[in-house]
Every structure is written in C-alpha cells, then in structure tokens.
Amino acid sequence: MTSIPLTSPQGAPSDTSSAADGRIGENALRPDGTLKVTGEFAYASDLWMDEMVWGTTVRSPHPHARIVSIDIGPALATPGVYAVLTAEDVPGANAVGLEHEDQPVLAETVVRYKGEPVAIVAADHPEIARQAAKKVVVEYDVLEAVTDARAALDPASVQLRPSGNVVRHLKVRKGEELPTAAVVVSLDFEVGMQDQAFLGPESGLAVPAEDGGVDLYVATQWLHVDQRQVCSALGLPPEKVRLSLSGVGGAFGGREDLSMHVHACLLAMHTNKPVKMVYNREESFYGHVHRHPATMSYEFGAEPDGMLVYGRAEILFDGGAYASSTGAVVGNGGTLGLGPYRFPNVHIDCYGVYTNNPPCGAMRGFGCVQAAFAHEALMDALAERVGVSPAAIRKLNGVREGDVNITGQVIDSAAPCEELVQILLDMPLPAERSGADLLSLPGGVANSTHGEGVVRGVGYALTYKNVGFSEGFDDYSTARVRLQVIGGEAVASVHTAAAEVGQGLITVEQQICRTELGVGRVVVHPKNTQVGSGGSTSASRQTYVTGGAVKAACEAVRARVLAAAAQVCGHTADDLALDGGKVVARSGEVVLDLAELLGDAELFADEGVEETVEWRHRPTEAVDPETGQGNAHVQYAFSAHRAVVDVDVDLGLVKVVALDTAQDVGKAINPDAVLGQIQGGSTQGMGLALMEEIVVKDGHIMNPSFTDYLIPTILDTPPMLIKILEYADPHAPYGVRGVGEPPTISSGPAVAAAIRQATGKALRRVPIRPEHITGT
Amino acid sequence: MRVTATVNGETHQIDDVWEGESLMYALRERMGLPGSKNACEQGECGSCTVYLDGVPVCSCLVAAGQAHERDIVTVEGLSDTGELHPVQQAYLEQGAVQCGFCTPGLLVATHDLLSRNPHPSDPQIREALAGNLCRCTGYEKILDAVRAAADRMDGGPA
Numbered sequence: 001m002t003s004i005p006l007t008s009p010q011g012a013p014s015d016t017s018s019a020a021d022g023r024i025g026e027n028a029l030r031p032d033g034t035l036k037v038t039g040e041f042a043y044a045s046d047l048w049m050d051e052m053v054w055g056t057t058v059r060s061p062h063p064h065a066r067i068v069s070i071d072i073g074p075a076l077a078t079p080g081v082y083a084v085l086t087a088e089d090v091p092g093a094n095a096v097g098l099e100h101e102d103q104p105v106l107a108e109t110v111v112r113y114k115g116e117p118v119a120i121v122a123a124d125h126p127e128i129a130r131q132a133a134k135k136v137v138v139e140y141d142v143l144e145a146v147t148d149a150r151a152a153l154d155p156a157s158v159q160l161r162p163s164g165n166v167v168r169h170l171k172v173r174k175g176e177e178l179p180t181a182a183v184v185v186s187l188d189f190e191v192g193m194q195d196q197a198f199l200g201p202e203s204g205l206a207v208p209a210e211d212g213g214v215d216l217y218v219a220t221q222w223l224h225v226d227q228r229q230v231c232s233a234l235g236l237p238p239e240k241v242r243l244s245l246s247g248v249g250g251a252f253g254g255r256e257d258l259s260m261h262v263h264a265c266l267l268a269m270h271t272n273k274p275v276k277m278v279y280n281r282e283e284s285f286y287g288h289v290h291r292h293p294a295t296m297s298y299e300f301g302a303e304p305d306g307m308l309v310y311g312r313a314e315i316l317f318d319g320g321a322y323a324s325s326t327g328a329v330v331g332n333g334g335t336l337g338l339g340p341y342r343f344p345n346v347h348i349d350c351y352g353v354y355t356n357n358p359p360c361g362a363m364r365g366f367g368c369v370q371a372a373f374a375h376e377a378l379m380d381a382l383a384e385r386v387g388v389s390p391a392a393i394r395k396l397n398g399v400r401e402g403d404v405n406i407t408g409q410v411i412d413s414a415a416p417c418e419e420l421v422q423i424l425l426d427m428p429l430p431a432e433r434s435g436a437d438l439l440s441l442p443g444g445v446a447n448s449t450h451g452e453g454v455v456r457g458v459g460y461a462l463t464y465k466n467v468g469f470s471e472g473f474d475d476y477s478t479a480r481v482r483l484q485v486i487g488g489e490a491v492a493s494v495h496t497a498a499a500e501v502g503q504g505l506i507t508v509e510q511q512i513c514r515t516e517l518g519v520g521r522v523v524v525h526p527k528n529t530q531v532g533s534g535g536s537t538s539a540s541r542q543t544y545v546t547g548g549a550v551k552a553a554c555e556a557v558r559a560r561v562l563a564a565a566a567q568v569c570g571h572t573a574d575d576l577a578l579d580g581g582k583v584v585a586r587s588g589e590v591v592l593d594l595a596e597l598l599g600d601a602e603l604f605a606d607e608g609v610e611e612t613v614e615w616r617h618r619p620t621e622a623v624d625p626e627t628g629q630g631n632a633h634v635q636y637a638f639s640a641h642r643a644v645v646d647v648d649v650d651l652g653l654v655k656v657v658a659l660d661t662a663q664d665v666g667k668a669i670n671p672d673a674v675l676g677q678i679q680g681g682s683t684q685g686m687g688l689a690l691m692e693e694i695v696v697k698d699g700h701i702m703n704p705s706f707t708d709y710l711i712p713t714i715l716d717t718p719p720m721l722i723k724i725l726e727y728a729d730p731h732a733p734y735g736v737r738g739v740g741e742p743p744t745i746s747s748g749p750a751v752a753a754a755i756r757q758a759t760g761k762a763l764r765r766v767p768i769r770p771e772h773i774t775g776t
Numbered sequence: 777m778r779v780t781a782t783v784n785g786e787t788h789q790i791d792d793v794w795e796g797e798s799l800m801y802a803l804r805e806r807m808g809l810p811g812s813k814n815a816c817e818q819g820e821c822g823s824c825t826v827y828l829d830g831v832p833v834c835s836c837l838v839a840a841g842q843a844h845e846r847d848i849v850t851v852e853g854l855s856d857t858g859e860l861h862p863v864q865q866a867y868l869e870q871g872a873v874q875c876g877f878c879t880p881g882l883l884v885a886t887h888d889l890l891s892r893n894p895h896p897s898d899p900q901i902r903e904a905l906a907g908n909l910c911r912c913t914g915y916e917k918i919l920d921a922v923r924a925a926a927d928r929m930d931g932g933p934a
Binding site: 011027029030032033034036037038039040041042043045046048127196197198199200201247248249250251252278280281437439440445501502503504672673675676678679680681682683684705706707711713714715717719720 | 794796797804805809810811812813814815816817818820821823850851852855860864865867868869871873874875876877878879880883899901902903905906907908909910911912913914915916917918919
C-alpha cells in the first residue's frame with residue numbers, strides 16, 4: 001500500500017470536520033469556511049517545509065523554433081542554485097497530455113508556442129531561481145509560425161505534426177443533404193480567447209521520499225489523471241507517485257492539464273529536497289490552457305412562421321500548440337453546436353486544429369460557450385426576419401422531453417426550454433434609468449456621460465450543455481465511507497479523490513452522508529490518490545458522479561449496519577432506517593442507539609463499518625465518425641438568460657443593468673451553493689461578452705496581466721434575479737442536474753443580444769469592444 | 777537590511793531583506809502569515825490587502841523595507857478575541873466564500889469600509905470593493921455579506 005511521507009509540509013491538507021446540520025436540499029455551510037475567513041486555509045502556494053527550495057521555469061520566447069543548443073553552465077554556477085534540468089533529465093516518457101500524449105515535459109528539439117517550458121531551475125530563494133533562469137542560454141533557430149487557424153486547415157500550410165494540423169474533425173449529418181426553406185438566415189461569428197483567470201496561481205510542493213518516489217501536493221482538478229502523467233514522465237509506478245490535493249484557488253478548467261507537476265517532482269528528485277513552485281500572474285497566463293477562440297459560419301432555414309427546417313454550421317477551434325482536450329471540445333461544439341432547438345436537417349463540420357498559438361483546452365462551458373454566441377445571434381436574426389419576438393422564436397423551437405436531438409439521442413428527462421423563457425418574460429424589468437446616480441451609467445466612476453447618448457437594450461439567450469464526460473468515456477468516481485464511534489458519537493467519514501476547487505463538493509459530500517446515514521458529524525478526509533479516482537472536477541459532473549458514489553457507499557454501509565441491527569432487535573432490516581443517530585423503525589419507533597450498536601464488539605470491529613464503491617452513470621457511446629449520430633451524452637442541462645444593458649453609443653461603453661436567469665438544476669442539493677454557481681458562472685459569461693480576451697499577435701500574448709486582461713469587478717456586475725427549477729432527472733442520484741457550466745453559456749449571448757438591440761449594430765465578434773459599437 | 781514591524785500586535789524582525797522583497801513576500805514566506813494572498817502580485821486584484829498604519833494597501837506593492845517600524849494588520853489579525861469578527865462571520869454565513877482566494881483581501885477592505893461608513897449604500901459598497909477581484913461568486917453574496925456585517929455590527933438583525 002501507499003506510504004506516508006516521513007514529514008508533512010506545513011499546510012498539508014488535513015481532515016475537515018463539521019457537526020453542522022444540513023442534509024440534502026438544505027443550505028449547509030462549507031466545512032472549510034471558517035479556515036478561509038481567518039486566513040488559515042492552506043492553498044497550494046502556502047505550502048512550506050524546512051529545507052525546501054524554489055523551482056522556476058525557463059520558457060521559450062518564440063512561438064515556433066528549433067532548439068540549436070542549451071547551455072546550463074552559467075545558471076548552474078550561480079550561488080544558491082541546486083539544479084538546472086532540461087529534456088535530457090526527464091527519466092520517463094517526455095510526453096504528457098490529457099487526450100494525446102503530444103506535449104513534452106521540457107521541449108527537446110522544437111518549441112511550438114511562446115512560453116513553452118524549456119528548462120527548470122531550483123535555488124534556495126525564488127529570486128535567485130528567477131535570476132539563474134535568465135542565465136540559461138538557449139540558442140534557437142526561429143521557424144515559420146502558424147498562427148491563423150484557418151490557414152492551418154490549408155493542406156499547403158506548414159504541417160506542425162506528422163499527422164497534419166487537424167486534431168479532430170467532427171461531422172454531424174441528419175436528414176436531407178440539401179434541404180430548402182422559405183426563410184434563410186446566416187452569419188459569421190468570432191469568439192476571442194478567454195482565460196479562466198482563477199485567482200490562485202499554479203502552485204505545488206514536491207517532496208522526495210525515501211522509497212525513491214515522490215509526494216506531490218498540488219492544486220488540481222483531477223488527481224489521478226495527473227498521477228498517470230507524472231508516473232509516465234518520471235518512469236515510476238503509481239505507488240511511488242502519491243498526490244494530495246492542496247488548497248485550490250479556483251479552477252474553471254484551467255487546472256485539467258499539468259503545469260508545474262512534473263517539473264517540481266524532477267527538481268525534488270534531483271536535489272533530494274522539497275521543491276516549491278509558484279507561478280506569478282504573467283507566468284500563469286503561459287502556464288495553463290485557455291478557452292479556444294473560434295470562428296463560425298452558421299445558416300438556419302425555417303418555415304415562414306419561424307419553425308426551423310435546417311441548421312448548417314462550420315465551427316473552427318484554434319487548439320494552439322498541443323492537443324490538450326481539443327478533441328472533446330470539438331465533440332461538444334459539433335454535437336451541441338446548434339443549441340437546444342429542434343432541427344429536422346443538420347449539417348455540421350466542427351474542426352480543432354494545431355497552430356503555434358497558446359494551447360487551448362478546457363474552460364467552463366467547454367465548446368458550448370463559443371457556439372452559443374453564434375446560434376443565439378442567428379435565432380435573433382430569424383425572429384426579426386419572421387416578425388416574432390426573440391422569446392417567441394425560442395419557445396417555438398426549443399426542444400422538449402422526448403424529442404430526438406441532432407445526434408439522434410432521445411432527450412429522456414426534463415427539457416423545459418419554453419418554461420425557462422417564459423419565466424424570464426414574467427420577471428420584472430429593472431426601473432427606467434433615472435440619471436440620478438452617475439455611477440450607474442456606462443462609464444461609471446469615469447463620469448463620462450450624464451445620460452446623453454445612452455440607450456437601453458434587452459436580450460435573451462437559451463442554451464444547453466452536456467453534464468459529465470461523453471462519447472463513451474468510462475466516467476466514474478470512487479467513494480470510501482466509514483461509520484464509527486468517535487467520542488461516544490456515531491460519526492461518518494468520507495474519502496474521495498474528487499477535487500474541491502471552491503465549488504463546495506465537500507459540503508455536498510457531508511450533506512449526502514448526513515442524509516443517508518442519519519448522523520450529524522461528518523469528517524471529510526483529505527483528497528489524495530490513496531483512494532480510487534474521483535474523475536475530473538469538470539463538465540459539471542462532481543455532484544452527480546462523486547455524489548452518486550458517496551450515496552452508493554453510504555447505502556452499502558447502511559445495509560450492513562441495518563442487517564446487524566436486525567439481528568439484535570427483531571425487526572427486519574427492511575423495516576429499519578438511520579435517523580438522528582438512532583436506528584428507527586418505519587413506524588417512527590426508536591429501536592437502537594446507533595453509537596451503542598456500532599460499539600458492539602461482537603457485531604463490528606473497532607474501525608466501524610467501511611465500504612468503498614466505484615460508481616458509474618449510464619454509459620454513453622462514441623458517435624458515428626461519418627454522421628455524428630449516437631447517444632453521446634448522459635444528461636443535458638438547460639438555462640436561459642435575459643440581459644438588460646445601457647450603452648453609451650458615443651463612447652461605446654456598456655453597463656449591464658440586469659442579468660436575470662432561469663435554470664433547471666434537477667435537485668438543488670445546496671440551494672445557496674447553486675445560487676453561487678449561477679451568479680459566478682453568469683459573471684464569467686458576461687466577461688467574455690464584454691471585456692475578456694487574451695490578445696494574441698503572431699503567437700505572442702499581448703496582455704498577460706490583470707492590468708490588461710480584464711475580468712468583471714463588483715462595479716461591472718449587475719444584480720441578478722434567479723429562478724431555479726427542480727425537475728428531477730430520474731436517471732441521476734437525487735435527480736440532480738449539473739449546475740456549474742450552463743450559466744456561463746447563456747449569459748454572454750444574452751448580453752451580446754442586448755447590446756445589438758440597443759445599438760442596431762450586427763456585432764459578430766466577442767468580446768464586444770467600444771470601437772465595435774462606435775465604429776471608429 | 778533588517779526590518780522590524782508590528783504585525784497583528786506582535787513585533788516581528790526579519791534579516792537580510794532584499795531590496796526587491798515585497799511586504800507580501802515577507803508576511804507570507806518569512807513571518808509565517810500566508811493569509812494575505814498572492815493572486816496577481818501586480819496590485820490589481822486586492823487579494824493581498826493589509827492595513828499599513830490603519831490604511832488598506834496591496835502588500836504586493838509595498839516594499840518590505842517600507843514597513844520598517846510600522847504597524848500592520850493582516851486577515852489573521854482581524855479578530856483578537858478568538859471569535860470570528862462580524863465581517864468574517866457574515867462572509868461565512870452568506871455564502872460569500874467559494875474558493876476563498878480573494879476572501880482575505882475582501883475581508884480587510886470590508887472591515888475598512890464599515891469602520892469609515894457603518895451603513896453603506898449598495899453603490900458605496902461597490903465602489904469600496906471595486907479593487908478586489910473575485911472570480912467565483914459574481915459578487916452578489918459578497919454584497920449580501922457586507923450588508924449583513926453592517927447590520928450585525930450595528931446590533932441590528934444579522
């Protein structure tokens with residue numbers, strides 16, 4: 001079995017316990033909340049250990065170049081430096097990646113994007129490490145860079161890989177090949193590159209172990225997929241590479257790929273010292289993948305009344321230098337790219353390509369966000385052409401339960417498109433602009449208008465997203481649950497490897513244990529690789545999948561406890577339940593005290609009752625490579641947004657006045673946490689519509705800082721009316737439906753629509769910049 | 777350079793302070809006070825906000841040497857009673873904490889706001905907290921927390 005390091009770092013994760021109330025459906029408080037408001041919660045960048053040294057990364061200054069030579073001599077000679085390592089020092093496979101192992105841990109002969117790691121340095125002070133990194137002399141032979149995704153598709157372009165520049169091309173074909181329609185609308189749309197902009201930078205601490213292995217404490221989204229890649233790169237078996245989740249300062253997809261993981265382990269094993277690595281904000285922009293920028297061409301055909309006849313789309317995602325999760329993003333863009341509407345005839349080509357731009361991969365909304373801007377703009381264009389309202393066109397065409405979607409899959413649980421739109425129509429609109437408070441106008445504290453040139457607009461969007469991993473992926477989670485007596489009290493403990501990144505999974509785990517085992521106190525063990533995989537904290541899947549695993553493990557524990565109780569009390573196990581720390585009969589009669597029962601040495605060993613369960617949702621299947629048809633997804637989650645904006649048309653400034661939403665969540669396990677997801681997710685979507693873009697010029701990021709990459713502040717973010725629907729999905733534990741991503745998909749298109757309505761401008765690119773509005 | 781400063785009521789002395797060393801680095805890596813957070817190190821996000829002689833500052837923008845013989849209060853020092861300060865309690869109870877990386881800076885900024893203005897309006901709250909980025913919450917529950925903290929500190933309904 002796995003061993004524990006001889007000494008743990010300060011800030012290593014420990015048990016989180018809470019005796020607070022809160023079963024499913026209640027607003028239980030986060031068990032880590034007190035630590036987070038006192039400053040005691042230890043994030044990955046807070047880890048500290050005696051004798052630790054600091055690692056830093058030497059990165060390529062070129063988007064595409066051949067490495068002629070690397071001289072580490074001057075860097076290694078710097079006082080205080082312990083190691084300088086290059087590709088030659090990677091003992092295992094120098095190739096990692098989520099879907100394709102196509103990315104070197106350290107570049108060997110070629111660098112494929114600006115910022116690619118080339119060498120790593122360990123020193124006894126972070127500033128010495130940074131100074132030494134500058135002394136690593138790398139001679140490059142600069143190569144022609146492919147920085148335009150459209151050009152990359154051209155077979156005559158420079159081919160960046162032996163297999164060509166296409167990571168994946170997904171075709172979706174349904175119905176007639178060349179359908180005709182009375183009304184045809186079409187448009188091109190472009191979405192810029194968005195950053196996850198989590199606040200806690202990439203960080204971790206690697207500790208060399210006596211067994212020749214390594215213990216890595218790191219902020220991540222999926223410990224086991226990290227472990228697989230670190231093992232491969234180090235050439236070590238899993239039992240020698242032990243990962244623990246350190247405190248995570250947000251993720252949003254940006255921690256699915258490796259960052260400093262292998263680098264810190266390599267330096268730790270070479271120096272035989274604990275090695276800490278913490279990116280600063282600029283390095284963070286180079287250190288993780290971003291949301292794919294996309295160019296899209298769409299055409300919808302409809303009957304004169306607006307009923308859709310066909311949808312055609314070409315979607316092109318720029319995957320950047322390495323594949324990351326581009327294949328799955330293409331999968332989503334293709335299978336979900338026309339939105340939650342009924343289309344008898346479909347023709348989609350969705351591409352993801354390699355370029356020499358920054359690598360792109362997972363971000364909240366995953367392929368659906370980009371497409372939603374296009375299909376929602378087109379639905380508005382269609383509404384205008386046929387003379388109905390934006391709400392009416394969506395209610396007319398929205399999918400319903402039992403419909404067959406564009407990939408031939410029956411939507412077999414609630415699909416309340418019509419109701420979501422109607423809820424928005426029924427919500428009150430914000431008051432007309434009074435002009436009394438200049439801060440509430442576009443421009444805000446800049447006092448750039450007193451109301452002249454300001455116009456208001458309202459926009460709607462309706463979108464959906466798959467929940468969980470799709471296209472046949474074996475998507476499971478593992479939970480170990482124990483019930484035992486601690487201090488005379490029956491206490492549950494839960495151990496999963498599913499990453500808590502701030503969303504509140506640990507609260508949900510406790511709520512499920514309290515509900516299923518009838519106890520108050522629930523201990524959450526640190527997340528680590530000493531229990532089976534929890535799968536990724538992404539795709540809005542953890543409450544569903546790890547929640548399902550915890551529920552199943554609780555049920556297995558409960559079955560054993562009740563079977564033992566039945567032996568003692570004369571009731572059948574079927575007639576018994578656990579509640580309030582007691583074994584109770586269905587009649588409500590208290591039969592036994594749970595702590596006393598668990599303490600019965602003849603029935604149970606000292607450790608109490610423990611069960612470990614691996615739990616899977618319904619299987620999905622790969623889609624047909626020629627038609628894209630198949631049951632690709634396990635669940636769909638629907639949301640709708642209405643945005644109200646004031647736009648200063650002279651200066652191009654936008655103030656979002658209201659951002660109201662309705663969403664079906666199946667079952668709100670923790671209603672307050674659901675609201676928090678919707679509020680935060682809506683804000684990220686609004687950010688993409690208005691201000692968020694990594695500007696890339698010739699492969700170079702022009703704005704790698706929070707000075708120049710803008711995310712919404714509290715002044716930019718409006719009040720939100722939120723209506724939650726709870727139509728249980730009969731296939732999901734407790735009926736839950738994924739919550740985290742849908743609001744990020746529907747909010748941005750609603751904001752864009754509102755600005756179009758206010759200004760009358762087409763606005764076919766996001767983020768919408770002032771010059772797009774003023775035309776200057 | 778040797779720097780002596782009062783941090784959360786205790787005297788701290790650190791030696792060999794290098795010229796480029798920030799107060800944030802000194803607090804986090806040398807004084808054992810990692811509560812102030814290293815989100816941007818550019819003075820843009822407010823996560824490292826501390827009081828310097830009673831004035832909120834981004835500790836990443838203050839040289840450690842500038843803190844010599846001055847008084848600093850960090851998130852770890854907001855409460856000296858062993859109980860949560862009402863601002864901390866309000867953030868916890870209102871669900872204003874998700875990943876929590878922005879929380880220490882927001883707590884100091886909120887503490888400062890309410891000490892200057894015990895009954896801020898929503899626009900005043902927004903203006904006061906405009907220097908603190910949060911990526912998780914969308915700020916709605918942060919507004920709830922500030923309002924709740926104001927009520928609680930006033931003895932009114934929390």
